[in-house]
Amino acid sequence: MDQAAAVDQAGPVSRAGRPRHRPQAASGVPARAQILDAAAALFTEHGFAATSTRMIAEKVGIRQASLYYHFATKDELLVELLSTSVRPSLDVVEQVGARGPQVSAAAALYAVAVADVRTLVTAPHNIGTLYLLPEAQGDVFAPFRAERQELQDAYGRLGAAAAAPSVAAELPAGQLGELLIQLVEVVIQIRRARQPTAEDATAIAASCLRLCGLDAGAVATAATEARALLASLG
Amino acid sequence: MDQAAAVDQAGPVSRAGRPRHRPQAASGVPARAQILDAAAALFTEHGFAATSTRMIAEKVGIRQASLYYHFATKDELLVELLSTSVRPSLDVVEQVGARGPQVSAAAALYAVAVADVRTLVTAPHNIGTLYLLPEAQGDVFAPFRAERQELQDAYGRLGAAAAAPSVAAELPAGQLGELLIQLVEVVIQIRRARQPTAEDATAIAASCLRLCGLDAGAVATAATEARALLASLG
Structure with a gap:
């Protein structure tokens, strides 16, 4: 978790060739669908307020910036x-x-x-x-x-x-x-x-x-x- | 809010004669009932996770220590x-x-x-x-x-x-x-x-x-x- 946070804070630098968090969903599933699934799991388990976009990004294995590319806010995820x-x-x-x-x-x-x-x-x-x-x-x-x-x-x-x-x-x-x-x-x-x-x-x-x-x-x-x-x- | 927090941190000293936060519920209502009412209002408005015992105590106009006298935890309030x-x-x-x-x-x-x-x-x-x-x-x-x-x-x-x-x-x-x-x-x-x-x-x-x-x-x-x-x- 701390490591992922550090990576997130490093900003949008090139990550080619670096080991990545593996997405937990089946590979081949579009990132957008993976994000929705992870958000649903976390919202229903921990509640909406207690779930951060960082937690969602981490569960999918992507950076927060990538998540924001698909959904501008946490509210938008819940609406969808x-x-x-x-x-x-x-x-x-x-x-x-x-x-x-x-x-x-x-x-x-x-x-x-x-x-x-x-x-x-x-x-x-x-x-x-x-x-x-x-x-x-x-x-x-x-x-x-x-x-x-x-x-x-x-x-x-x-x-x-x-x-x-x-x-x-x-x-x-x-x-x-x-x-x-x-x-x-x-x-x-x-x-x-x-x-x-x-x-x-x-x-x-x-x-x-x-x-x-x-x-x-x-x-x-x-x-x-x-x-x-x-x-x-x- | 900051003032209330400062008072809370001052600990359980005598408060006789000092101006107090007025309870928002009708006077004469037992503190326990006032706490439950304030908690219900805040839980349903902001959600459980986003509501703190400090927010509840503040809404009632009592110190957090007084709240804990009636309810040991936030969970206990929700159960009740x-x-x-x-x-x-x-x-x-x-x-x-x-x-x-x-x-x-x-x-x-x-x-x-x-x-x-x-x-x-x-x-x-x-x-x-x-x-x-x-x-x-x-x-x-x-x-x-x-x-x-x-x-x-x-x-x-x-x-x-x-x-x-x-x-x-x-x-x-x-x-x-x-x-x-x-x-x-x-x-x-x-x-x-x-x-x-x-x-x-x-x-x-x-x-x-x-x-x-x-x-x-x-x-x-x-x-x-x-x-x-x-x-x-x-």
Whole structure:
């Protein structure tokens, strides 16, 4: 650590021929991806405030100057990580929406929930935990919060369209969106305790539909339709 | 800040007759409660790692030595705060359980969910957000995690007893507990955006029952029974 620090302080001189810290990620992985992975590991293990860009650079085996070439600030790293926990799910929302009225609202909601669980399960180092950090509330995180709000709105819209009349009358779409996105995010908590399974994804998606007031038969029908839909998305 | 630091370094000499930093909390509030409130405010605003015991002592208007009289470490403060976000709900679980079989499982689940929402809404500075911190995963937080697990188990037990047969067959009590506690904790997220209302509490409790597969009529019956139950608990 001290040696690395000394090297960093030596500035951007030529290092050709000198032994280097080996990147811990597989070689061939782009530096940008390695930096994101190391940052996710350190943020989730030590917290955001307690992690320095030096620690991240060291974990990757590059100089701080190289890190700054890819990310100007630590905030920028966190914004990017948070976005990767939302963006793939938004893509699925869009793809499902593009199918138009041939897809039932219940099947669309089920499919988005399953896809969103997958996004959160595959996000490196369970970075979904990071969005609750007080540090993630500042203005610099507004783009991420806008994306998460967009996903929440999609849940509300699909939930309201799928809901039984008694539930739709009781729960405005906005409130339904809050409940549904949070229900899906249970997988973040599950991941802290154990590796989530495929059954977790279907249990969560079915729970979303029941929360909207669908009975067992309607849930089963939507699940079958959603499985075909997800398979067709590739 | 520098002045306070200088005073702190002066050690535990008599301060009679000297002007003091005024506690920011209402006078008459015990120092221990003032310390907890200040710690909650700072942890949730700046994060746990970025908050020092000196910052907390300063906010209260006491010396660090006085703070250490009440709490040996910063960890101890966080454990205590986290526990206050769970313990009142566990009390309600116990009170409801003491009523025995005269209370239906659905009404018991509804009542516990409403009480838990209230606990989270009244917890100072939305400290429920803190349990996701990486810092809250260490051994020192084991007592808190045990309490939260106890509450989650109660949700699973009540949910399994209340659930429609098709749902009970699909979701083991453990998984049901994970889903239900997380659904109730949606109120932590709501609080970050706006002040939760009484309607939020009933919407969340009803959603818990629908998630268990109860239809609109069964939810309405349980809600009526639960209201009477909660009123009788005082």
